[in-house]
Amino acid sequence: MMMTLHSSITPGSDLLPSFGTAALTDFATAYPDASVKLTHQLAGHPLLTRAALGELAARMPASSVEYNLGRLPLGVDPDETPHNGLTLAETIATIADNGSWAVLKNVERDPAYGALLDEALAPLEPIVRAATGPMLHREAFAFITSPGSVTPFHMDPEHNILLQIEGEKTMTVFPASDSQLVPPEKSESFASGGHRNLIWNDAFAARGTAVHLQPGDAIHVPVKAPHFVQNGDQASVSFSITWRSSRSVAEGELHSLNGRLRRRHLPLVAVGARPERQMFARGLFRVARRIGL
Template sequence: MASLISVSAQDRETFPSVPFGIKHALADDPLLSLDRLIDLAARLPRHSIEFNGGNVAIDQNPDTVPLVEMEPTEIVRRIREANAWMVLKRVEQVPAYADLLKGILDGVARDIGHADAADAGFTNIEGFIFVSSPNATTPFHVDPEDNFFVQIHGEKYFHIIDNRDGSIVPDAVMEFRPGAHRNLTYKPEFEDRARVFTMNAGDGCFVPYHWPHWVRTGSSYSISMAVTWKSTAVKRSNRLLAVNAMLRRYGLPQPAPGRRPTFDAVKIAAITALRAPVEELRRLRSRGLSAAE
């Protein structure tokens, strides 16, 4: 079976360490058409849909984000003139989209030498579909997973900033702080370290874990999809960042992950032990059981 996402041999060598451009065969998939996305917006639970005005700043203050006074389905229906930005979150809640995401990552996994996505360590597979009006902006932020981002309709400019030395987004900001908004401080000089991907239908890019980025659309409405997953290394890093944030709140700032590997391992073991009962309860509930059963 042909892969839906094409990764060059050269980019396979660096995956998943640095960003790169991709080609894909998803632009004509009926599931990603505007009509089907209207239906998807009606089917998803309300907490899985986020939207606001599209005319925001790259470093938009979360307290002053412009609102859109329309229902989600109406926003998608009128996206050409709605001046809106919308994301349909965790679309794998709908089985057809879960199958699509798995098929995409199974193909990538085969291309890099694995049997399928599970064999490649692609776990926690999730999909996020963005429907944006012309000239809309997604502010500067980082994501806690790896991501193949594919452009389905319209033009999009994707700015990914090299922060490997921690000088753009400090270590403390990367930590998971309850209640913290995803938008980050942005300065125009960050563009000196940016790689900008200009994407039309059939184009895309790979966004590595925790690489800061911001996005804007062109003169047409835009449909895009982020195909995300978490590797074992990413899940370990996320747990460590959660521990570091907790300790920082108690006045004990921690070194960034990787600087003290032995101490990192101790913290990971501690948080894993503390979370085990909670995660088991969640697992039971997801199967429709109770702890008493």
């Protein structure tokens, strides 16, 4: 099916769309299962400067921020992640020199950043809707990181595009379907609220694809595709725009169901390439959840 790609910007506006035609074409080819490097036009946006993000951080609840020392091994126990000894404001203000990593979560709850998320996602929405249905649970995250910082090996439950705004970093992305990287038991615990970090083995390195990101670059990361990030030699700002879909929600339901079945030594459900169509198994999940299985 051919799809016409178009900008979401109102005719006569002096604003650029978040993604140009070439990026949208590349995204449409890759989505939802493949990682792909894209270009974007939000670098230099006034809401995404370090100063603006520092102001945003000051008005966010503590539950919506996370920060720690940034020079970490690729595999790390989340309970052993070292704190940097600074406040969040100090961390952001001195990010170029303090060896830290910080994330502001759900920034779309702030009206200005909610509008920015809508602007960024608008050109992508027709492509997403055609492939996996409506964009659900749309969220945005801002990452501020020191030179040399590492985001350990992990996976995320959302469809994700990371936009590089300031500085440089390299993201290494691995196939989402590799059960050696993400064993079924990990998918099951993750679907039920388990931590995103994964166990790293140096033998995994050859399976990943390293993608270098500069301001104006972006990368699409499929749901649950394992990845880690190595920051460059300057402070970095990245903006992550995410959404869920009927497919990602269904996959989570089926893995959660399998976790319940595994604990009771019952036969597991096969999670197919189109879990949103596995209506009987999804119904079984809802019954199991309702009765506390």
